[in-house]
Amino acid sequence: MNDEVVPLLRCPACTGSLDLSDPRRAADGDIIAGALHCVCGAVYPIRDGIADFLGPPRPPTLAQLTNELPATAWAYERLWRPFALTLLSGESFPYQRELALVTEWVGAAQGGLFVDVACSNGLYARALARAIRHAPGQVIGIDHALPMVQEARQRARAAEVRVSYMRASAQTLPIASGAASGVTIGGSLNEIGDLDACLREVRRILADDGRFVTMTLLTAPSAVGRAVQRAVSAGGIAFWSREELLQRFRAAELHPQRYEQHGIVLFTLARPDRA
Known part of the structure; x- marks a missing residue:
């Protein structure tokens, strides 16, 4: 975890500022151990470079439970x-195409704070960190599953990019209001749980001129596809029509400005209503 992100963090319990205590650092200055303290009495440990805002895992769905397994990560x-x-799209869609789209739409090259929510192995977070190499900025990757953020941190360090990883809920992000220039969420939005609470949190942490970019899976057009989706929905994975999803964005004061659909894959750029 980087020192520069500490002033941007807030206590999930009371939204108070956090103070870093007893930091232990790697040779490159990265914080690998310590604790974040709030005046409300909450203490959040930092272990192996990851700040933990959740405590013992309590995954509410089978999909989220699966992500807690080291084998899944x-x-x-x-x-x-x-x-x-x-x-899923039915066309050639390699990483370079996806990551170029996401980093361009979110405006990563301009610098600032970028938060990759439900980051899994940190694919988007690493791309964001590469995109801001020549601009002042920070990248935070957040996921509820410790094995996922452990794998993500290892990958970021192997790629020699700086990302601060945290274990936290997408519905209670430990980030100051209005601090983020951009927020990204990949396909994890389909298994996020309370979608509306997540979108409200995204709106809260976004600056008024910030950008929110998502990659989401839509309801399948075929009967067979919908039957498969109904089966996996029992494990906590949700699917929406394009219009239903965009309406949920609008209800959270995130105005969709641009989208691209490829098969059931939808990329969306949304911005705060006041932008």
């Missing part, structure tokens, strides 16, 4: 993610 970018969008 190991396999996600090795076996599934490189091919996922090509399979």
Whole structure:
């Protein structure tokens, strides 16, 4: 975790500022141990470079429980993610195409604070960190599953990009209001749980001129596809029509400005209503 993000953090319990205590650092200055203290009495440990705002895991759905497994974290970018969008969109959709779209739409090259919510192995977070190399800025990756953020941190350090990783809820983000220039969420939006609470939190942490970019899976057009989606929905994975999803964005005061649909894959750029 980087020192520069500490002033941007807030206590999920009371929204108070946090103070860093007893930091232990790696050779490059990265904070690898310590604690974040709030005046309300809450203490959030930092272990192995990851700030933990959740405590013991309590995944509410089968999908979120699966993400708590080390095997899932190991396999996600090795076996599934490189091919996922090509399979789901029905067209060639390699990483370079996806990541270029996301980083351009969110305006990463301009610098600022970028938060990758439900980051899994940190694919978007690493792309954001590369995009802001020559601009002042920070990247925070957040996920509820410790194995996912552990894998994400290892990948970021191997790629020699700076990302601060945290374990926290998408519905209670430990970020100051209005602090983020951009927020990204990949396909994890489909298994986020309380979608509306997540979108309200995104709106809260976004600056008035900030950008919110998502990659989401829509309701399948075919009967077979919808039957498969109904089966997996029992595990906590939700699907929406494009208009239903965009309406949920608007209800959270996130105005959709641009979208691209490829098969059931929808990329959306939304901005705060006051922007």
